[in-house]
Amino acid sequence: AQSVTQLDSHVSVSEGTPVLLRCNYSSSYSPSLFWYVQHPNKGLQLLLKYTSAATLVKGINGFEAEFKKSETSFHLTKPSAHMSDAAEYFCVVPRDDKIIFGKGTRLHILP
């Protein structure tokens, strides 16, 4: 069954430096994959989605993710972190009528 594993529960980066949030997936075929962001005391917002059209997916707020089948990975990146990026990020895979969440990575931005 499809599942995702987020490799880091917390990531800290300095403002202006690159962001890398790691996600590995488990699936017998190339699945759809999503990244969601949740800012403090807010709902979840879809950041970007992969649906097999292109392996490099661009999302909102300068984020992008690359689907790598050989590595079963879907890591989220951003070239330059901003203070407003501080949030929790979830890697998600659909399964049947539902979606399966990774455990989340909390991103801290250091001034």
Next chain:
Amino acid sequence: DAGITQSPRHKVTETGTPVTLRCHQTENHRYMYWYRQDPGHGLRLIHYSYGVKDTDKGEVSDGYSVSRSKTEDFLLTLESATSSQTSVYFCAISDPLSGTEQYFGPGTRLTVT
């Protein structure tokens, strides 16, 4: 943003009382979901609906019931609230015809005292 609203946004209630949370959508999406989010547990699916009057249980459905009498509204009822049901509740919608991603409402913070 997807047109999803939740009401109330905050509620404090006493143990043993019934509580109903409402999710309303203006997107005409077929699927609707209720989740709860708790520290250390992430988001857990309570119930979902795949059409009017069609619902199914999620992984933490005990103590909760749902109803969907029209496409735009999905109600979550706590029959007799307990302190363990203190949580933040999120509603989500999806349309399988356009994709499997879900769109989330702003959440309801429920405190059971």
